[in-house]
Amino acid sequence: MQIKIVPYNPLWPRIYKEESTFIKNVLKDLVVEIYHIGSTSIEGLSSKPIIDIMPVVKNIDAVDERDDAFEALGYECMGEFGISRRRYYRKEGEISFHIHIFDIYSEKDIIRHLAFRDYLKEHSEEASFYVSLKKSLAKQFPDNIEGYCLGKDGYIKNIEAKAVKWYMEKYIPKK
Secondary structure: OOOOEEEOOOOHHHHHHHHHHHHHHHHHHHHHEEEEEEEHHOOOOOOOEEEEEEEEEEHHHHHHHHHHHHOOOEEEOOOEEEEEEEEEEOOOOOEEEEEEEEEOOHHHHHHHHHHHHHHHHHHHHHHHHHHHHHHHHHHHHOOOOHHHHHHHHHHHHHHHHHHHHHHHHOOOOOO
């Protein structure tokens, strides 16, 4: 896999919306909400051309019954793929799609993804540093996705911790 960081594409939100319609049609009554996450969801941010989509569903186990429908859309069904209680699907192409499905009881994972996205939207200096890091790693590991991901791992975990704290203070009322 060639790792390329490309400038923000203003079509990414529309591409997300179109693909999320197909996903809603597969998940039907299971779906609670669908979110555009990841770098392509942040206006102006350079990224690998991968649209990350996070559906939240009522029952994660019932999603497995929809694998054939996802395969008919061109997705590869990957199961949990390293994250408990998640279903992961991917479709590779000029613009790729990665689906991360969680159920409503996976609050920590849902908040982690939304917090990271929203934090970078509101903290341009962090977003700029993140783009610089990704570009540097893409040059260092042009065809080594594991090296690229390992290079980002520490930074992402650090930002996620800050982002979740920020998100909880901003959006989640104290009881």
